[in-house]
Amino acid sequence: MLKTNVGAVDRVIRAAVGLVLIALAVFGQGMTWGWVGVIPLATALVSYCPAYSLLGMNTCGRKA
Template identity: 75%
Template sequence: MVFTQNVGLIDRVVRAAAGIFLIALAVFGEGMAWGWIGVVPLATAAVSFCPAYRLLGLNTCGRQ
């Protein structure tokens, strides 16, 4: 199975920032274990592929 890019630059930056923020809350905050969900947007930003976008037919990458 080939994973084509479907996450654009602005989307990647927002995902990475949100992921880092959530992980920081989990590490330095009130011990919120759910903050570790930040790994998901951080990972999707790193690989420029979002499985949910593929299921929904979305593409913010700009190229087809």
């Protein structure tokens, strides 16, 4: 199982950004934005960010 490295506030921001980017694609601003929006939405849903692991970052309040 992946260790959680995305905190609650970070998850909310990621989910919001992901949904906005997907909405841009749905409403005609280019399909690329929809695919880009999947990344922050997915990382918010699983509470794990591979980039954070590579950089040694953790936004959780507890040790993961």
